[in-house]
Amino acid sequence: MTPQDAPDENPDNSSDSAPGGRWSDLDRPPLNAAALRRGLVRQGGLWSQVEVVQRTGSTNADLVARAAEGKAAEGAVLIAEEQTAGRGRLDRQWTAPARSGLFFSVLLRPSEVPVARWGWLPLLTGVAVATGLARAAGVDTTLKWPNDLLVTVGGEERKAGGILAERAGDDAVVVGVGINVTLREDELPVPQAGSLALADAVSTDRDPLLRAVLRSLEDWYERWRAAAGDPVVSGLQEKYAAGCATLGRVVRAELPGNRSVVGEAVAVDGDGRLVLATAEGVQEPVGAGDIVHLRPA
Known part of the structure; x- marks a missing residue:
């Protein structure tokens, strides 16, 4: 289904309470698209358009x-109540x-x-999301390099979100964010997943x-762009390092060609790469575009 097929409002209110309808789960009310636009779109601000669709394959792809096609200006925001083909890095599936x-x-x-x-845009987005959630949800969110959002559930670190940045032509980037908010334990796709509720x-x-996440993203983006x-200079490198759960840990970076590097994650360099200090005394930077998996060693 394309965004044009999925308007903000459901014209047939009689189906709202049907299984899978907008109000079928009263603990999960629909987003208020009009209120979001009023709160986010302003003269001189970053966000130029805010659209909510009921269902689509992938907001990033759309x-x-x-x-x-030249149909979206900078600051366009596309939100889906449900994604049927959400993707993470390396086309890994994201469902909820x-x-x-x-x-x-x-x-x-x-x-x-x-x-x-x-x-730096996916790392910037991670900082912005963590900052916004800390303010609005009261949850301490940390960052697993390069694109995972972690929360603590029962003393255990779990992934509650992810970020995917994709080039859109020569002059634009689309950054997608997925955050588990109310997922219950029996709904988690894998045991390592978490949610804000949990x-x-x-x-x-x-x-x-x-609203908190997008305002935080606008603030960090404008600071970085300036x-x-x-x-x-923007303070992004310092802020990311302060919230990065990967730093200080010994990890294994699995790279293409069945190559791997094991070392302590000691820094994120000026290019946004993770720097690993190996047992041989070598500091090896690893780029997000090169890595297949990053696991504890």
């Missing part, structure tokens, strides 16, 4: 296609029940920033959570 999380993509055109620094969030109301993408 927004990349719109950008290619309807209205159980925040699944959205944004279109950015950082023309003031050298393309060589665009690799992490004892003080609020799981998705409207204020989404610094021409410099991660030091």
Whole structure:
């Protein structure tokens, strides 16, 4: 189903309470698209358009296609109540029940920033999401390099979200975010997954959570863009390192060609790469685009 097939409002209210309808799970009310637009779209702000669709394959794929067709401006935000073909890195599948999380993509055109620094965008988004959730949900969210959002459930670190950045032509990037908000234990796709609810969030109301995350993303993006993408001047490199759960741990980076590197994660360098200190005394940087898996060693 394309976004055009899925309007903000359901014209047939009689089907809202049917199985799978918008109000079939009263603990998971639909997002208020009009209120989100009022709260986020403003003169001089980053967000130019906020659209909520009931169901689509992938918000990232939809927004990349719109950008290619010249139908989306910078700051376009596309949110889905349900994704049927959500993707993570390396086309890994992301699935969740309807209205159980925040699944959205944004279109950015950082023309003031050298393309060589665009690799910081998923890390910037991670910082922004963690900051926004800490404020609005009261949940301590940490970052697993390069693109996972972690929460603590019963003393155990679990993945509650992920980030996927994709180029959209020569001048744009689409950044997609998926966050598990109200998933219950019996709904988790894998035992290592988590959600804000399972992490004892003080609020799981998705409207204020989404507003907080997008406002935080706007703040960090503008700060980074004003610094021409410099991660030091913008404060991004320091902030990311402070919230990165990977640093200080011994990990195994599995690379293409059945190659792997084992070492202590000691830094995130100026290009956003994870620096591993190996037992041989070598510091080896690993780029997000090169890595297949990053696991505890």
